[in-house]
Amino acid sequence: MNQSSDSYLTQRHWEWQYLDLMRRIWDEGSERIDRTGVGTRSVFGASMRFDLSEEQMPLLTTKRVYWKTATREFLWFLTGETNIRSLCAQNVQIWTDWPLEHFRKETGDPMSRDEFSKRIVEDAEFAARWGNLGPVYGKQWVDWPVYEQDGADDFGLIYRQRAKGVNQVAQVVESLRHSPGSRRHIVEGWNVAELDAMALPPCHKTYQFHVAGDRLNGLLYQRSCDVALGLPFNLWGGALFLRMLAQQCDLEPGELVWMGGDTHLYLNHEALVEEQLARTPSGYGKMRITRKPDSIFDYRIDDFQVDGYEPQGAIKAPVAV
Known part of the structure; x- marks a missing residue:
């Protein structure tokens, strides 16, 4: 590779990785x-690979990404919560469509998303009945269920679930602090036994971390990815997780x-794809x-400040539920 090619690669904006992937999927x-x-x-x-040194984050510029919502x-x-009530109270509607779809099917009520979210926030009993997502992401991350033998009967062993499960995130913090060379710095969301109880099985399912000198690297594997x-x-979430762990450790x-x-890419996202690839x-x-x-569990939204972010306009598209 010649010097001019090296210079081109060095100067190429990190976001081209994302756009190149989008183009490849749409074309091929x-x-x-x-x-x-x-x-x-x-x-x-x-x-794809992203350098997070010097406060860098993979925050797209070819459309606005609502990083506070993601945070x-x-x-x-x-x-570890599994009910959308606290999200709706913050006007975060990322998860609302799944329980809303369930509510509409069960009741026949064509309630709008805005009405449904408002009712979830204002009515605790309604939220308890209709706002639960099952044991999704956070439940597995901080309270993975553990079963212990509790005697036996004529038909075999009996097991009971512990009141408190495994906090994988807390364990990773401790292992990064005390056993940085370990190859077991992993947070896993794919609990096979509970997939059917989840509104949506985890897409960003596995996180693994690696210490090299004084640097923390991370790998995020997604089984399914809506690009x-x-x-x-x-x-953003993967980079945020890594940055928080790095600070804590x-x-x-x-x-x-x-x-x-x-x-x-969903076929009904054609307009979004064409517009974004033109930017x-x-x-x-x-x-x-x-x-x-x-603690890593004590961060608040006000603890994060983004500077220099001047994205191009938002591009809307429907969510496939």
Whole structure:
């Protein structure tokens, strides 16, 4: 490779990785009928890498990404909650469509999303009945269920579930602090035994972390990736997780590696894809964490400040439920 090619690669905006992936899927992906019935174009096995040093974050510039919404969702994961009520109270509607669809099917009531969200916030009994998502992400991250033998009867062993399960996130913090060379810094969301009870099985299912010197690197694997709507949030969430862990463990942020299994674009996202691919990345948003809480579970939305983010306009598209 000649010197001019090296210079080009060095100066190329990181976001071209995302746009190149989007273009590849749209031009070359296999067209498939998916669970939602909408249909996708899909490739299998994709990867991208992002340098998180010097406060860098994979925050798209070719359309606006609502990073505060994504951050509020991630902080909600860390609470282990499985009901959308606290999200709706913050006007975060990322998860509202799934319980709303269930409500409409069960009752025949065509309630609007705004009305449904308002009712969830204002009516605790309604929220308890209709706002639950099952044991999704955060439940597995901080309270993975554990069963213990509790005697036996004529038909075999009896097991009971512990009152408190495994807090994978807390365990990773401790292992990064005390066993940085471990190859077991993993947070896993794919609990096979509970998939059927979840509103949506985890897409960003596996996180693994790696210490190299004083740098913390992370890998995020997604079994299923909606590139147009989901991936911008997933990249932010993965980078946010790494940055928070690095701060808690007195390490420097290193590199985020993203890997996708079924990596797709929905067929009804054509207008979004064409508009975004016509845009050129520009500028860089950087994020500062303004406070170091005592625990990774004590961060608040005000602890994160983004500077220099001047994205192009938002591009809307329907969510496939």
